[in-house]
Amino acid sequence: MIKFESVVKKYPDGTVAVNGLDLVAPSGKITVFVGPSGCGKTTSLRMINRMIEPTSGTIWLDDQDTGKVSESTLRRGIGYVIQHAGLFPHRTIVDNIATVPLLLGWDKKKARARSLELMERVGLDPNFARRYPAQLSGGQQQRVGVARALAADPPVMLMDEPFSAVDPVVRGELQDEFLRLQSELGKTIIFVTHDIDEAVKLGDQVAVLKVGGTLAQLASPAELLTDPVDDFVAGFVGRDRGYRALGFESGTLDAASEQTVKFGDDSATVLRAGRDGWALAVDEARRPLGWVRSAAVPSGKQVGPELLHRGGTLASVSGSLRAALDAALSSPSGRGVLIDENGALVGTVTAAEVVQRIESHLHARRDQHDEGAVSGG
Ligand SMILES: Nc1ncnc2c1ncn2[C@@H]1O[C@H](COP(=O)(O)OP(=O)(O)OP(=O)(O)O)[C@@H](O)[C@H]1O
Numbered sequence: 545m546i547k548f549e550s551v552v553k554k555y556p557d558g559t560v561a562v563n564g565l566d567l568v569a570p571s572g573k574i575t576v577f578v579g580p581s582g583c584g585k586t587t588s589l590r591m592i593n594r595m596i597e598p599t600s601g602t603i604w605l606d607d608q609d610t611g612k613v614s615e616s617t618l619r620r621g622i623g624y625v626i627q628h629a630g631l632f633p634h635r636t637i638v639d640n641i642a643t644v645p646l647l648l649g650w651d652k653k654k655a656r657a658r659s660l661e662l663m664e665r666v667g668l669d670p671n672f673a674r675r676y677p678a679q680l681s682g683g684q685q686q687r688v689g690v691a692r693a694l695a696a697d698p699p700v701m702l703m704d705e706p707f708s709a710v711d712p713v714v715r716g717e718l719q720d721e722f723l724r725l726q727s728e729l730g731k732t733i734i735f736v737t738h739d740i741d742e743a744v745k746l747g748d749q750v751a752v753l754k755v756g757g758t759l760a761q762l763a764s765p766a767e768l769l770t771d772p773v774d775d776f777v778a779g780f781v782g783r784d785r786g787y788r789a790l791g792f793e794s795g796t797l798d799a800a801s802e803q804t805v806k807f808g809d810d811s812a813t814v815l816r817a818g819r820d821g822w823a824l825a826v827d828e829a830r831r832p833l834g835w836v837r838s839a840a841v842p843s844g845k846q847v848g849p850e851l852l853h854r855g856g857t858l859a860s861v862s863g864s865l866r867a868a869l870d871a872a873l874s875s876p877s878g879r880g881v882l883i884d885e886n887g888a889l890v891g892t893v894t895a896a897e898v899v900q901r902i903e904s905h906l907h908a909r910r911d912q913h914d915e916g917a918v919s920g921g
Contacts (some may be wrong), residue, residue, distance in 0.1 A: 545571045546592060546700065546732060551601035553587050553757070561587040562757035564602070570748075571699075572730040578743040579753035579760075579780070586737040587757070589702050592734065593622045607702065620648065623693030623701040623731075627708050628898060637663070637688055644696040655695075662691040667721055683714035690722070694729070700755050703735045707735040707742070710858040719745060740781055744769065744788065766792035790866035795901050797868055799861065799882045799891025800920040804830070807848060811841040822877035830888040832858060835876050859884050861890045866907075869898045 551560040559579070562584040569575035577585040590596040592603055594615050603610045610618055624803045631640045640661035663670055666687040670681040676684055686706060693701055705812040707718045723746065726733065737743055743750045744765040754776060761773040769789035772778040778785075789815070803817040804826045817823040818838030825847060834852030841851060858877035859867040861882040871880030872895040879892035 545569065545605070545606055546734065547604040548588070549602045549604065551591065551603060553584070553590070553591060553596065553600045553898055561755060562591070562598075565757065565759055567751055567759060568765055569732060569734055571606075573733045573748040574726060574733045574746055575752060576735045576737060576743040576750045578737055578740055578745035578750055580755055581738060583753040583755045584757035584867065585738075585753060588753070589704055589736050592700075592702055593619050594625060620696065621698045621700055623696075623698040625689045625693045625703045625706045627705040628682075629689030629692075629706075630686055631676070631685060631692070631758075632735075636676060637668070637680070640677065640688055641691045641695050643692060658695060659691070662694055665689075665694075665725065666691045673906045681714075681810055682710045683718060686710060686718055687721075688841055690725075699732055701731045701733045703733060705736055705738070708737070708739070715742075722746065735858050744791075749909055751781060753791045755820075764792075774829055787866065790869065791864045792903065793865045793902065794863060795865055795905060795906055797861070797865075797882065797893050797901060799893055799895065800879075802879065802881075802889065802892045804889065805836060805847055807833075807846070811838075811843050811845050814838050814847060816840045820877060822879075824877075824879075824881065824889070824892070826889055827887070831886075832883065833887050834883050837876075856881055858884070865898055865902055868893060869895060869902075872898055 548565045548567050549640045551562055551565040552560070552591070565588060576589060577896055579585055587596055591598050592610065594610060598611070600840070605618070605621075626902050634645070638656055638659045641662055642655035645655040645658055651750060660670060663673065668687050668691070672680060672684065677688065680688065686709075689706060705717045710718065719742065719876060724784060735746055741919055747765055749762060750765055751762045754760045761777045763771070767788055768777065768781055769785040772781050790819070802824050805814050805817050806826060814823050814836055815838050818836070821838050823836045823838055825836050827833055833855060834854040836847055836851050837853065853876045857867070857871045858881050859871035861884055864869060868882065872878065872893055875881065879894060880898070881892055882890045884890050
């Protein structure tokens with residue numbers, strides 16, 4: 545656990561970067577600091593490992609006052625990742641990752657073995673081990689940065705805009721892999737970003753900071769989207785927040801069974817299968833491939849890849865209602881395709897069915913809220 549207690553940082557020129565911050569970042573969870581430029585995110589982060597000293601207040605790491613521990617002891621237990629990875633340009637990838645273990649006195653062989661293990665963990669080709677940072681893409685360098693921070697297995701990780709310098713597709717991949725890694729490692733993480741979508745995707749809890757260094761709201765992503773505490777947070781959280789909040793709602797949907805066709809099936813089969821003029825093509829493992837418009841299969845012809853409409857997104861049957869609604873809205877047939885954990889077809893749902901489920905969730909939540917208000921009042 546990391547606990548900020550009335551923490552203030554006033555720089556020598558009089559700038560108050562952080563003004564009385566109180567918050568707890570629970571162990572094993574990701575806490576995201578988000579807010580506009582200059583709101584004190586980086587200053588708050590760097591006070592944790594004492595790269596910046598607070599002017600007043602205390603930062604606790606579990607039951608230790610960080611101000612009373614030596615900086616080197618403190619930093620041994622804290623991994624640190626920054627934008628552009630900050631790798632040593634003249635050291636190979638394997639040596640970059642081994643930096644902290646070598647500083648801690650591990651023997652070279654053990655440190656290298658640990659580096660290689662971590663390269664695999666963060667999804668880096670082991671053939672990159674002998675390369676230099678400049679010979680890697682930006683996204684690959686960020687993975688090295690994460691591996692380096694994890695090398696000595698610190699319980700705490702501080703991450704300052706680690707994925708900001710890469711394109712949106714690579715960024716999405718890095719985020720997904722970071723979440724997968726965290727689900728295995730369970731580190732206590734503070735993650736700084738100025739991007740609210742990234743905050744909401746990655747955070748177990750999100751701290752929205754205001755310029756002047758005060759905390760506007762500390763909440764779960766779903767709560768932030770559905771119940772912003774003031775106009776500043778509502779504005780910062782942005783548009784479409786009701787829709788985005790659906791990303792945190794899951795609910796079992798009654799999937800209708802869908803007749804399917806396969807490559808090689810003839811036009812008569814497609815016509816029979818095609819409810820409303822559309823049939824869903826699947827592979828041997830019943831994984832959806834795309835929709836076929838029955839009328840577009842000339843009589844006597846067979847289904848081939850050229851007839852596929854691939855527009856519809858796929859939603860996991862145990863996933864969010866947002867993904868299910870998106871699957872229905874993006875499907876050329878109007879039927880959203882639901883798949884299981886192996887990617888195989890479970891069935892389909894319409895947008896109306898998903899909306900009905902959303903409404904029943906909303907009613908249940910309002911009823912709960914009303915009951916709480918009655919019993920509370
Ligand atoms: N060394 C310094 N001396 C004086 N003022 C500083 C110093 N470092 C930061 N500041 C100021 O403190 C405030 C908070 O800065 P900080 O870098 O913590 O913000 P941030 O939220 O991380 O911003 P960004 O998103 O732009 O990186 C800003 O007004 C900044 O100009």
